[in-house]
Amino acid sequence: SYNLDASKILESKWNQSKIEWRERYWGFNKKNLPLNGRLWIPEGDQKFPIISIIHGNHSMQEHSDDGYNYLGEYLSKHGFIFNSLDQNFLNGSWTGDFRGKEMTTRAWHFLENLSYLKKLNNDSSSILYNKIDFDNIIVMGHSRGGEAVNIASKFNELKTFPDNGNIELDYNLNIKGIVTLAPTDYRYFRNYKLKNINYLSIQGSMDSDEDSFFGIRQANRIDNESSSFSDFNILVEGANHSQFNTSWGQHDFGFPGKLLVNNSNILPGWLQRKILKKYVYNFLAYTLNGNPNSLEILKKSENYTIEENVSKKIISRSKIGGSSVLLDFEEDELSYSKNSKLKFSDISEIKLEPLKFRGGKNQQNSALKINVSDSSEFIIDILDDIKVYYYNFLSFDVSNDQDTAKLEISFIDKNSNVIGSKTLKLFNTNIDLNNLKFNYLTEERFKKRNDINFSTYYVDLENKDFKSIVFKFNKGKYYLDNFSLNF
16 A cells, blocks of 8 residues: 555544544544555556446445445456546545545545556556556546546646645646536535536436536536547436445445335346446546447447336436537527527527536536417527538437427528428437435435436437528527537
């Protein structure tokens, strides 16, 4: 083990209570944090990309770093080095926990671990010599670890620790992508924006620990200037919080609270982890190798069959970088942007709405809420500066709670002629979040039994030179967002 002095990083209190007991249990304090981890290395003489993960908060007596062994075994067979870092000493216990005050320490400790591995990789006497491809790093985190790797990705770019200017940072690691599993996004007070990085966040609908898809908030704070970078947000119906880590067991609550959990709605642990492996592998194949088939898998919402006549929804909301935004509804003006003008007819309700998660936290995103009839029209006029024939796809997000909803799209040229049309069957993005056995308990704990979920659609433009796009929805209520032209 290699030790680190975190005394200038970690908040002044080593813990909220029982400090001396905690130090006696571990045999160290914040001046000598160990740098331990578990490595899975493929066979072969070449260098391999590295995926490095940090766990989240759990009982510190029940070690969490071995809970991702299944990912290490799977990914190492597919040509990736997998590193699971030990941060159990930053977790809680019956003495209490740091209540999020340790988030910067998790991020800093994570980067120090990667830096240490880089030294070993360059050391000809090390068994890791020339094994790790440090041009291809993927960072990964679960729960608080998810927020921590987002923070670490920002710290990686900084020269100075923002909470103590006496600490210099100098990492500059080549991080190609971020994967977060049921992450937090509110423990650290700085909500960092990130730029030009691939991002995947996965959340379970039956998560009773992190009650909403907070990974979307970080996605909303990513600015990707090139189509080489994208973000994907995958909501898995029936997945919970704990089963991404085999050491955490089946339940998100301890005793006696777990007796109230609606287990009939939760996926088996093995299936939840199988789905995770599918999306992580395809994210790696897309991010590191540009695999177009993997991109299509990541973009697709689907009904996932788990047994005969039983399926669960997997909802994908994505954004391809380098797009030209037509309307994203983030400003005060509803019907105009620098690239387009919105017109509509026979729509009984149309309003900008700042979105909140079911527990009341801000999604850091606004959308357009509409209530339409079968005769309603929603029209986007393209302004003259946009050369639409340069783009390959039109993309947009829809939240829809109907099984039979359809959308008719027509492309209109400058002479008011229809030059193409497309009919889409809309995915029902509604998921009843019945976490607990009694609805009133779910509503008391989580405020509501549903969230506003979006699925992203991509329509091939086929080199059309159009001036307007007409959308006609089935009668109903919808939320719309992020109309863009993509390469």
